[in-house]
Amino acid sequence: MLDSVKITRRQSEIRQALAGLVGKEKPTEDEVRNIEAMDLEFRQNETRYRAALICEDTERRDAGAELETRSGKQWSDLVAAFEVRQIIGALNEGRALSGKTAEVVQELRNSGGYKGIPVPLMALERRAGETIAGATPDPIQTRPTIDRLFPGSVAAQMGAQLISIGSGAIEWPVTTSAVTAGWAATELGNVAGPTVYATTDKALKPEHNLGIHMRISRKAMLQSGDALEQAIRRDMAGTMQAELDKAIFRGTGADGQPLGVIPGVATYGITATAVDAEIDAAVFRAAVTRFLVANAASGPGAVRLMVRPEAWNYMDGVASALPDLSEWDRLLKIIPAGNIAMTTNALAAPAGSPSAVSALLTTAAGGVAPIFVGIWGALDMIRDPYTDAQSGGLRLTALTTADVTVARGAQLEVLTGLELAAA
Template identity: 50%
Template sequence: MLDSIKIARRQSEIRQQLAELVGKDSPSEDETRSMETLDAEYRSNETRYRAALIAEDTERREAGAELETREGRQFAELVGQFELRQVALSLDEGRALDGATAEVVQEMRSKGGYQGIPIPFAALETRAGETVAGDQINPKAIRPVIDRIFPGSVAERLGVQRINITQGEVAFPVATDGAVFGWATSELGNVGAASEYKTSERSLNPDHTGGAQMTISRKALKQAGDGLEAAIRRDLSAVIATELDRVVINGSGTSGEPLGIIPGAGTYGIASTAASGADWAAFRAEIVSFMEANAITSPGGVNLALTPAIWAALDDALIDGTAVSEWDRLTGHIGQPATSTVIPDETAILAANVQGVPPGVLGLYGGVDLIRDVYTKAASGQLVLTGLVTADFTVPRGVQTRILTDIADGS
């Protein structure tokens, strides 16, 4: 029993005893001393009761935090022991999964439908201390999933948020109209007509599924051993990261692709402006537009992505009479922009995180659904694997992103 409950019950008993003693017209000396003793104990218990409540509140908070994180932490520990080698051997030889790998697969199957063997995105990270066969390329360190599936990408640098969705649709209501402030024009005048609070909605739907395919030779299956797991993880994470990065920027919205930032500018309400030249002034004009829309309060709140050719043009353009380039002026105000070949020629993207809302949201549904093709390469004993990924992208609020086009890059 909690100490606070014990003390509260004792306080109730003391009050009952005091009520009986106080009700007597002429209490005896023993009864008077008893009242003094009970009164002193009651005051002491009040202090103990407050202390017990404080201590128990801290314990409850710690226990609550433990309960809230225990399930996720235990699953993360299981994912850390996930062996892709078991998956490959299961698909190739029919070997049964065991240990942590079997538990993770069973848990993922219970949360969503998979045709093949489900693989959590976190399993695609390369783990420290792995060794590989000599005929395999050394793995590079990658951070784990949703946070780790595309480190260093242009979408990451622009501030695009990645979320994991178990199933169904996720909607982002965005306020478009709301309260209006007005002054009363007379002593009894109205301060203004009430304005309707309106919202628009951006949604993520599991309508876009892509697949990463690879062929594993019979020789690789027999020779690579544990190194095969690192190779599969490295290849899958690389192609998935590259394609997700591309669709965030250039997804057409057709042929199964999500709608990206540049093709979807009109749909998302993103302003697109032709540049006056390849200089700091062109980017400054866009930053001023951000400020006038109340999206940012300083240039440092802007994330920028551009092509390597634009970087070269800005770095080559020196201010008259100085050794300072237009690139130096640009980075002196907004930090180090990201350069990427994913960005179309003569184009730059400026984005800002406003009030904790990211400029874009990439939703990844479940994990990678790994399926084996038992027919295509059967004659040579090769294993064909397809990793299916369901994802969608949306821009909740177009005013947080701007596109700058026709930037002279000398190409």
């Protein structure tokens, strides 16, 4: 029992006892002494009561914070113990799921329908002891099924936000009006206006399905369970990371793919600058300046850059006008090295004559991510034991649904025609 509750009960007892004593016209000496003792105790208890409330307030705050995050912690603990090898055994041999793996599958089935066995995407993350890339996103809100992009994802390094969606679509209203202020020209004159306040909805829709198809040999299934689980997780995570990155930035919008950032420049209202000149640090400095002028960034440190390795190779080999500095060294003085991502997957290979590449710059203006990636539900794992029946193998198909959108095109800029040779 809390000390404050005990003190409150004792105060009630003292008041009840005092009520009977003070009503007497001629109390005895013992009764007078009791009144004085209880009065002193009552005043002391008031001080103790206030002190108890102060102490218990901190305890209540700590307990409340624990209760607010307890459900998320419990789910994370369940997924941390999720065993992919149980899924393989259930699909291949009909084994019953057990332990925390069965609890996770049951929770996922309750939240949405799956044709096969649902697998949380968090279960595909590399566990402790494995090599983990440095880039890990920091989402605004922890979601029950998916809470981050896979480690090492270029989309995460460029500030993309992953949204886990149970069902339906999500829209963001973005202000598109140009509301301006104006001074009254005369004493009785009107100020400028009225101006229409308009918005445009940017939606994520479940119209694009990504599938991962794997063949598992009989030898692999007979190996130790932990080795099989780690191998399957690495294959799934690597394949999904590569395909999502490619779709986010280079998706064609056709043949089932979502419309990526670079092909969707016109659709998303993204600024595209044709440099068509030798790549140098001044090109990126000018792009950062355009962000600052448009109020899309507060400084160069808020800008992220994605380039091809060939661009780094060329710039690092070209001496700048400054002594003992290459063009790449000058670029690092403009954009921090931690904000630069190199990729061969999310940007097209050098092409043309002279050979040229493209680059992408993003910024998170006002806390709004430059790119939104929506994923519906968990992985839907479907088993095919018949195709490879002659060899005793098993085929697995993992399906997920994803989409890409850009809320404000002013937070992104694409640079094209960055030539890798002097004119």
